Amino acid sequence: xxxxxxxxxxxxxxxxxxxxxxxxxxxxxxxxxxxxxxxxxxxxxxxxxxxxxxxxxxxxxxxxxxxxxxxxxxxxxxxxxxxxxxxxxxxxxxxxxxxxxxxxxxxxxxxxxxxxxxxxxxxxxxxxxxxxxxxxxxxxxxxxxxxxxxxxxxxxxxxxxxxxxxxxxxxxxxxxxxxxxxxxxxxxxxxxxxxxxxxxxxxxxxxxxxxxxxxxxxxxxxxxxxxxxxxxxxxxxxxxxxxxxxxxxxxxxxxxxxxxxxxxxxxxxxxxxxxxxxxxxxxxxxxxxxxxxxxxxxxxxxxxxxxxxxxxxxxxxxxxxxxxxxxxxxxxxxx
Amino acid sequence: xxxxxxxxxxxxxxxxxxxxxxxxxxxxxxxxxxxxxxxxxxxxxxxxxxxxxxxxxxxxxxxxxxxxxxxxxxxxxxxxxxxxxxxxxxxxxxxxxxxxxxxxxxxxxxxxxxxxxxxxxxxxxxxxxxxxxxxxxxxxxxxxxxxxxxxxxxxxxxxxxxxxxxxxxxxxxxxxxxxxxxxxxxxxxxxxxxxxxxxxxxxxxxxxxxxxxxxxxxxxxxxxxxxxxxxxxxxxxxxxxxxxxxxxxxxxxxxxxxxxxxxxxxxxxxxxxxxxxxxxxxxxxxxxxxxxxxxxxxxxxxxxxxxxxxxxxxxxxxxxxxxxxxxxxxxxxxxxxxxxxxxxxxxxxxxxxxxxxxxxxxxxxxxxx
Numbered sequence: 089x090x091x092x093x094x095x096x097x098x099x100x101x102x103x104x105x106x107x108x109x110x111x112x113x114x115x116x117x118x119x120x121x122x123x124x125x126x127x128x129x130x131x132x133x134x135x136x137x138x139x140x141x142x143x144x145x146x147x148x149x150x151x152x153x154x155x156x157x158x159x160x161x162x163x164x165x166x167x168x169x170x171x172x173x174x175x176x177x178x179x180x181x182x183x184x185x186x187x188x189x190x191x192x193x194x195x196x197x198x199x200x201x202x203x204x205x206x207x208x209x210x211x212x213x214x215x216x217x218x219x220x221x222x223x224x225x226x227x228x229x230x231x232x233x234x235x236x237x238x239x240x241x242x243x244x245x246x247x248x249x250x251x252x253x254x255x256x257x258x259x260x261x262x263x264x265x266x267x268x269x270x271x272x273x274x275x276x277x278x279x280x281x282x283x284x285x286x287x288x289x290x291x292x293x294x295x296x297x298x299x300x301x302x303x304x305x306x307x308x309x310x311x312x313x314x315x316x317x318x319x320x321x322x323x324x325x326x327x328x329x330x331x332x333x334x335x336x337x338x339x340x341x342x343x344x345x346x347x348x349x350x351x352x353x354x355x356x357x358x359x360x361x362x363x364x365x366x367x368x369x370x371x372x373x374x375x376x377x378x379x380x381x382x383x384x385x386x387x388x389x390x391x392x393x394x395x396x397x398x399x400x401x402x403x404x405x406x407x408x409x410x411x412x413x414x415x416x417x418x419x420x421x422x423x
Numbered sequence: 424x425x426x427x428x429x430x431x432x433x434x435x436x437x438x439x440x441x442x443x444x445x446x447x448x449x450x451x452x453x454x455x456x457x458x459x460x461x462x463x464x465x466x467x468x469x470x471x472x473x474x475x476x477x478x479x480x481x482x483x484x485x486x487x488x489x490x491x492x493x494x495x496x497x498x499x500x501x502x503x504x505x506x507x508x509x510x511x512x513x514x515x516x517x518x519x520x521x522x523x524x525x526x527x528x529x530x531x532x533x534x535x536x537x538x539x540x541x542x543x544x545x546x547x548x549x550x551x552x553x554x555x556x557x558x559x560x561x562x563x564x565x566x567x568x569x570x571x572x573x574x575x576x577x578x579x580x581x582x583x584x585x586x587x588x589x590x591x592x593x594x595x596x597x598x599x600x601x602x603x604x605x606x607x608x609x610x611x612x613x614x615x616x617x618x619x620x621x622x623x624x625x626x627x628x629x630x631x632x633x634x635x636x637x638x639x640x641x642x643x644x645x646x647x648x649x650x651x652x653x654x655x656x657x658x659x660x661x662x663x664x665x666x667x668x669x670x671x672x673x674x675x676x677x678x679x680x681x682x683x684x685x686x687x688x689x690x691x692x693x694x695x696x697x698x699x700x701x702x703x704x705x706x707x708x709x710x711x712x713x714x715x716x717x718x719x720x721x722x723x724x725x726x727x728x729x730x731x732x733x734x735x736x737x738x739x740x741x742x743x744x745x746x747x748x749x750x751x752x753x754x755x756x757x758x759x760x761x762x763x764x765x766x767x768x769x770x771x772x773x774x775x776x777x778x779x780x781x782x783x784x785x786x787x788x789x790x791x792x
Contacts, residue, residue, distance in 0.1 A: 118701040257553075276659025276660075277659045394695070
């Protein structure tokens with residue numbers, strides 16, 4: 089694939105990203121004109137429109153972009169480490185562990201974390217939950233092959249979700265409803281404090297994963313091969329999974345268990361760029377992850393209605409046909 | 424007589440008269456007393472016994488439902504109440520000693536019920552949908568009160584009735600008026616022959632309610648009604664209170680106006696924060712914000728709540744004043760039987776609430792500082 093093709097593809101996605109970002113600022117439950125948008129962004133006079141743009145729509149758009157990047161990269165790392173295109177942060181139970189942490193926090197079973205500020209306590213609970221699951225999976229499946237690790241992770245994930253379901257089931261109907269709403273995912277709850285935490289986490293995650301691009305190339309050929317060319321696969325795997333756990337936890341804490349992006353973004357990037365080199369695929373996933381997330385986020389905002397729809401309710405509804413079309417097109421060599 | 428039968432209108436009249444006399448002789452049915460506000464139950468005197476007749480439309484499917492309970496004089500001694508909202512009537516009639524189980528021990532507020540939890544006289548059996556029939560066998564209740572919505576689970580209802588246990592649906596929450604809901608005390612009372620007590624209690628509640636309503640009507644007009652914002656969002660979704668809900672009725676009766684009164688929504692409908700801000704940021708008072716102690720703790724949940732005028736002016740009130748550590752809130756318990764107390768609180772909040780002195784007068788509400 090020529091460098092010119094890569095540059096053109098990157099430019100096309102980048103233009104799409106900018107347009108989607110602007111659309112997210114422009115469209116919502118309250119109709120705003122382009123003039124009102126520009127005034128809101130530039131004029132410092134207090135108004136409801138300005139508050140809506142700066143305090144609601146801008147954090148929503150930034151959250152969508154950052155979550156897309158982090159979950160997309162999380163999926164890519166998992167797919168490379170486990171050598172399976174269906175892997176994503178859910179597979180090893182990272183997201184379900186984070187969900188468990190959040191549910192325990194909301195049911196008041198995480199008393200220590202409750203004394204902290206809300207944005208921090210959510211992350212602590214989610215990260216603690218996903219780390220517990222990660223340690224269990226990696227300790228019990230330490231010497232297992234990638235496929236065994238994958239299946240083991242899946243079982244732990246199912247187990248964790250069962251625990252979560254039972255905890256919620258035996259709580260009040262109100263808790264059940266709250267959990268149900270939370271589990272559908274949303275970008276609408278982040279303020280600038282959460283956006284700051286998301287940004288810092290995304291920067292750490294992106295920098296670390298970019299720095300391990302070559303190691304990921306080698307690890308995707310198997311642990312034995314990685315060891316034979318001088319890498320420490322166990323250590324690499326641990327640190328990379330830790331980074332993914334951190335990113336998945338922060339996303340789950342603030343946006344709920346967002347599905348679909350972890351598989352769709354890496355797949356879209358691999359289809360468009362047709363390379364297995366992580367040096368190219370990592371930046372590509374950053375673009376496709378944020379693109380898909382912004383697109384689904386825009387549809388979820390349902391500008392034609394007074395409500396913002398749950399993210400998981402629309403992401404796969406519109407995203408799955410796109411990815412399925414690309415898969416078919418690729419098989420028929422249209423793309 | 425021949426003349427009467429020859430005239431066509433007279434013939435119709437005569438036939439109707441014969442029909443009415445015949446029907447009344449067959450069933451000998453007379454409605455007793457009659458309700459002032461409640462529309463979903465009636466106590467009817469039949470030839471051999473009294474009957475409680477219930478009729479309602481299922482909230483989910485709108486299908487008409489009905490239920491009859493014959494008052495044979497045999498009073499149930501062991502009852503299960505599968506909602507804390509039933510407890511207020513039961514306690515007011517001093518029948519709490521007959522309660523042997525509830526859905527959850529977490530949400531009951533009244534100390535008389537809580538004491539019975541502690542000595543294991545009352546146990547938790549879960550909701551009607553999750554309740555195990557084996558537990559019912561062990562508890563041997565005479566009657567189980569469930570919400571009318573759960574009564575559509577006919578398979579489970581029949582299975583329990585086949586065990587010789589009466590399943591009694593309560594449709595109080597489908598009444599249109601808060602006093603209609605409170606009047607259901609008469610339904611509970613009829614089962615135990617306590618009609619006199621129920622009538623006295625309800626008359627007192629209705630009299631207080633009407634008196635506050637009249638007081639509010641005297642000092643408000645359509646122009647000077649304070650506007651009220653209700654509830655708070657979860658996960659970005661703010662469920663807009665249905666226009667027919669009790670709290671909106673009570674806000675109107677207390678001399679206020681729900682800030683979204685122009686929205687005619689039959690069911691709770693989702694709104695995002697953006698819509699709420701654009702349409703409700705100027706509301707004078709924010710009520711039922713949830714279980715928050717202070718304004719700071721509310722803002723910690725979402726800092727954007729400061730954009731509402733009521734938050735800026737400190738006019739934010741929670742209805743969790745009477746709550747226990749487990750989450751039981753008396754607003755949802757005794758508030759059902761005594762809507763006059765809620766109305767009195769709303770009247771104070773809407774018309775010149777002035778700090779500590781007024782805060783002490785409030786039964787269910789407290790200000791977030």
